[in-house]
Amino acid sequence: HGIIELDWEPDQFSQQSLDRNRTIFANIELVKNTCEKEGVKCTVGRGDTFPADDLVASSLYADLVVMEATLTFSEFDGVPSGFVRTCLARIKCPVVISPESFAGIDEVVFTYDGHDASVFAMKQFTYLFPELADKQVSLLYVNRTGEWQGFERDMCQKWLQDHYSAIGVQVLQGNSEDRMFDFLFKRKNIFVVMGAYGRSAFSRVIHPSRADLLLNTITQPVFLTHT
Numbered sequence: 001h002g003i004i005e006l007d008w009e010p011d012q013f014s015q016q017s018l019d020r021n022r023t024i025f026a027n028i029e030l031v032k033n034t035c036e037k038e039g040v041k042c043t044v045g046r047g048d049t050f051p052a053d054d055l056v057a058s059s060l061y062a063d064l065v066v067m068e069a070t071l072t073f074s075e076f077d078g079v080p081s082g083f084v085r086t087c088l089a090r091i092k093c094p095v096v097i098s099p100e101s102f103a104g105i106d107e108v109v110f111t112y113d114g115h116d117a118s119v120f121a122m123k124q125f126t127y128l129f130p131e132l133a134d135k136q137v138s139l140l141y142v143n144r145t146g147e148w149q150g151f152e153r154d155m156c157q158k159w160l161q162d163h164y165s166a167i168g169v170q171v172l173q174g175n176s177e178d179r180m181f182d183f184l185f186k187r188k189n190i191f192v193v194m195g196a197y198g199r200s201a202f203s204r205v206i207h208p209s210r211a212d213l214l215l216n217t218i219t220q221p222v223f224l225t226h227t
Contacts, residue, residue, distance in 0.1 A: 028044050031044060032044055051073050051083065052083060052086045052087055052090070055087055055091065056087065056090045056091055056092065059091045059092040059093045060092045060093070062092075062093045063093060063094075063128060064093060064094050064095070064096060064128055065087070065091060065093060065094070065095045065096070066095070066096045066098050067084060067087070067095065067096075067097060067098065068084075068097070068098055068099075068100065069081070069084055069097050069099075070084075071083055071084055072084075080097070084097070088224060088226075089226075094121075094124050094125070094128065094223060094224065094225045095223070095224045095225075096221055096222070096223050096224075097221065097222045097224065098221050099218075099219045099220060099221060102189065102219070102220060102221060103188075103189055104189050105132065105135060105189055105190070105191050105221075106135065106136065106188070106189040106190065107135060107136040107137070107138060107187060107189065107190045107191070108125075108132055108135050108136070108137050108138070108164075108190070108191045108193065109137075109138045109140055109183075109184065109187070109190050109191070109192050109193065110122045110125075110137065110138070110139045110140065110160075110193045111140050111141075111180060111192065111193065111194050112139055112140065112141040112156065113141070113142075113195075114141070114143070114152075115195070116195075117195030117225070117226065118194070118195040119156070119195070120195055120225055121193050121194060121195035121223065121224070121225040122159075122160075122193060122195075123159075124223075124225050125193045125223050125225075126163050126164075132191070133163060133164055133165065134164075134165055134166075135164070135166070135191075136166045136168070137160060137164045137166060137167045137168070138167075138168045138169075138170055139156065139157070139160060139167065139168070139169045139170065140170045140172070140180065140183055141169070141170070141171050141172070142171075142172045142173070142174060142175075142179045142180050142183075143171070143172075143173070144173065144174075145173060146171055146172060146173025146174075147171060147173075148169075148171045153169075157169060170183065181218075184218060184220070185218070187220075188220075189220075190220050191220065191221050191222075191223065192218065192220055192221070192222045192223065193222075193223045194222060194223070194224055195224075195225050195226070
């Protein structure tokens with residue numbers, strides 16, 4: 001059997017296309033007006049190639065990307081979506097995964113796992129959001145012993161004290177995913193910070209990222225970086 005290729009393009013003048021474009025332009029104006037009101041400089045552009053490629057290319061010159069965990073340009077394929085996973089693996093700046101809605105930010109939770117990526121995420125978040133310096137801060141570390149002493153703790157705590165006014169350190173014993181999720185689910189109005197995407201693409205395929213599990217279940221904003 002032969003394959004017939006059809007030279008087909010969507011009708012740009014159909015009611016569906018017109019309605020879609022009106023929605024897009026209305027959302028663009030909403031973003032621009034909100035940024036202007038808050039005194040934030042913004043540039044709004046529309047990509048003309050593949051959405052992930054456009055976003056990754058733009059991220060090199062961006063300070064931060066904000067997206068929803070379910071964002072997709074195809075059929076729904078889980079949380080986080082395939083599009084979001086692709087962007088997180090390739091994107092060149094920090095990312096905030098935003099829930100559909102939240103009431104505010106009362107506490108910032110830094111998740112520490114003993115690796116450089118978690119410290120890098122902590123620093124990037126602090127430099128990008130200096131206005132949150134007066135919020136309650138919790139440093140969460142889960143390990144097999146439930147203990148954390150010595151040089152690393154002293155240095156990490158000192159760095160936090162140089163940037164935040166109210167700091168608490170929580171060291172929990174047990175499985176990192178289970179204990180971390182239990183800790184986070186009991187809190188409301190938090191901003192979670194993770195350095196979850198610093199591992200190689202190969203290792204992420206073998207061991208799914210903690211952030212994937214977190215984004216699938218938590219309803220709070222999550223800040224992610226990778227080194």
